[in-house]
Amino acid sequence: MAGSNKIKITPPRWLLAELTYKCPLQCPYCSNPLDYNQHNNEISTEDWKRVLSEARKMGAVQLGFSGGEPLTRPDLPELVKHARELGYYSNLITSGYGLTEEKILQLKEAGLDHIQVSIQASTQDLNDHIAGTESFQSKKEVARLVKKHGYPMVLCVVIHRENIHQMPEILAMAEELGADYVELANTQYYGWAHANRDLLMPTKEQYEAAEKIAQDFKEKVADKMKIYYVIPDFHEARPKACMNGWGTTFLTIAPDGMALPCHSARELPGLDCPNVTEHSISEIWNESKAFNFFRGTDWMKEPCGSCDEKEKDFGGCRCQAYLLTGDMYATDPVCHKSPENTVIQEAIASARASALSGDEKPLIFRNSKNSKKY
Amino acid sequence: MISRSKEAIMSINPDKIIQFSPLHRLQWEEAQQKDVILYPEGMVELNQSSAEILKMCDGTRALEQIVNDLEEKFSTTGLKNDIMAFLEVALQNGWIKQD
Numbered sequence: 504m505a506g507s508n509k510i511k512i513t514p515p516r517w518l519l520a521e522l523t524y525k526c527p528l529q530c531p532y533c534s535n536p537l538d539y540n541q542h543n544n545e546i547s548t549e550d551w552k553r554v555l556s557e558a559r560k561m562g563a564v565q566l567g568f569s570g571g572e573p574l575t576r577p578d579l580p581e582l583v584k585h586a587r588e589l590g591y592y593s594n595l596i597t598s599g600y601g602l603t604e605e606k607i608l609q610l611k612e613a614g615l616d617h618i619q620v621s622i623q624a625s626t627q628d629l630n631d632h633i634a635g636t637e638s639f640q641s642k643k644e645v646a647r648l649v650k651k652h653g654y655p656m657v658l659c660v661v662i663h664r665e666n667i668h669q670m671p672e673i674l675a676m677a678e679e680l681g682a683d684y685v686e687l688a689n690t691q692y693y694g695w696a697h698a699n700r701d702l703l704m705p706t707k708e709q710y711e712a713a714e715k716i717a718q719d720f721k722e723k724v725a726d727k728m729k730i731y732y733v734i735p736d737f738h739e740a741r742p743k744a745c746m747n748g749w750g751t752t753f754l755t756i757a758p759d760g761m762a763l764p765c766h767s768a769r770e771l772p773g774l775d776c777p778n779v780t781e782h783s784i785s786e787i788w789n790e791s792k793a794f795n796f797f798r799g800t801d802w803m804k805e806p807c808g809s810c811d812e813k814e815k816d817f818g819g820c821r822c823q824a825y826l827l828t829g830d831m832y833a834t835d836p837v838c839h840k841s842p843e844n845t846v847i848q849e850a851i852a853s854a855r856a857s858a859l860s861g862d863e864k865p866l867i868f869r870n871s872k873n874s875k876k877y
Numbered sequence: 878m879i880s881r882s883k884e885a886i887m888s889i890n891p892d893k894i895i896q897f898s899p900l901h902r903l904q905w906e907e908a909q910q911k912d913v914i915l916y917p918e919g920m921v922e923l924n925q926s927s928a929e930i931l932k933m934c935d936g937t938r939a940l941e942q943i944v945n946d947l948e949e950k951f952s953t954t955g956l957k958n959d960i961m962a963f964l965e966v967a968l969q970n971g972w973i974k975q976d
Contacts, residue, residue, distance in 0.1 A: 514908060516920070562908030565920060592902060592915035616902065617917040655900040657917050683900060684917055729971075 510799040512789055514562035519755040519766060520551065523571040527600045529635025529868035530623065532661055532696035532703055535571065536769055540874035546760040548578040550780060552585050554756055557784035559589040563754065566591040572598050580613045587614025594619060599645035600638050607648050618649045619657040625672035633665060635868045646680045658682040662713065663690045663703040664858060670713040674720045682728060687717055689735035693767045693822060695869045702866055704854035710735050737847050741812065742819025742835035749797035749817065754788065762787045764794055767822040771831050797821055804832050806840045889940060889964050893975040896936035901972055903931055914972055930963055934973045
């Protein structure tokens with residue numbers, strides 16, 4: 504764990520700026536923490552500008568403006584302009600809700616490079632149900648405007664049991680909207696998605712059918728559209744190479760200024776994640792306890808420690824290990840070599856039973872009322 | 878996975894102007910001491926020769942002009958095959974385009 508001086512520290516390349524936890528949508532798979540309502544104080548425009556400047560100086564080049572809904576921050580155009588002046592490639596990761604043509608032009612003028620619009624489903628009823636907000640028509644209109652004004656258009660659809668059957672229609676919609684990229688993000692079970700897992704996780708047969716459809720479509724549209732497929736890791740034999748390795752590439756700053764090695768790391772105990780209002784980005788990246796905690800491989804237990812794939816997947820995800828085994832040093836239980844892989848198989852079986860039972864509990868939507876329960 | 882048939886269809890037309898994709902950005906990265914291509918949530922690091930070729934794809938030159946200008950710039954000859962091979966890759970990746 505922390506303190507090994509032998510590890511060569513690489514500079515951050517990716518800065519995820521979670522500007523706010525405010526969001527007009529209530530998606531039940533949101534990756535924000537369940538208790539986000541307790542962290543609702545937001546750092547200032549000047550703090551953000553300093554964060555952007557310092558991280559850029561270290562080598563960060565990809566910048567994601569995310570949230571919550573980043574459009575709810577009135578200083579977004581000012582931050583985009585600052586980012587452009589620094590040479591970042593700026594990505595706006597938005598629900599599209601409330602994004603007017605005027606705002607799209609204003610952000611373009613400020614130097615925004617790309618807008619990723621999320622859509623929840625291919626039909627209005629399901630989209631608006633999952634989003635918890637009537638938003639389907641305005642999202643499609645925003646997607647058209649993004650394209651019209653010369654941005655690369657990325658359509659992001661989070662995939663789960665309620666929409667996985669719409670895969671052909673979702674892909675047809677992406678084609679019709681002229682998306683340059685489609686991100687098919689199988690739900691990752693953290694935060695709200697973890698709380699709703701029995702209701703959201705598709706069966707293995709559903710995954711396989713959907714992946715086949717996506718694969719065929721990918722070949723059909725290869726010269727005009729790129730497809731990013733975020734794998735459903737519960738059904739894999741090996742864990743994902745989470746964050747490309749802890750503290751190697753990704754730096755997330757939460758709305759309250761907390762610096763996180765990944766956007767879920769707030770949940771891990773004893774990391775003492777530093778805050779940008781108290782430390783420089785350089786101190787945070789190079790010297791903080793949190794960013795050094797799982798750097799390298801010295802922290803690993805068995806079976807990771809002696810595994811010949813440890814440099815490939817870095818033991819998987821620390822947050823998933825903690826969430827599912829209670830031990831953040833454990834092998835990600837997704838791995839078939841993990842002695843605790845049974846928790847994954849049990850989760851799959853439990854979701855399957857829920858799918859077949861027909862008397863499912865309602866989804867827990869992400870909103871401040873529900874957040875106060877955590 | 879890009880299907881083989883699609884790759885065969887996309888190839889450089891020697892008579893047409895080549896321009897860098899408006900959906901990508903070519904930029905020098907001081908921290909990395911190299912040129913990179915930036916696109917939504919991604920980055921490709923370039924070696925020097927690839928970067929030099931892409932900088933010539935500025936919407937004013939077709940293939941022959943690019944070859945001539947690079948051969949002149951580096952006081953050499955016989956670059957055509959290497960340049961052509963790289964431009965095919967660049968086209969397939971969407972980094973450059975021809976109208």
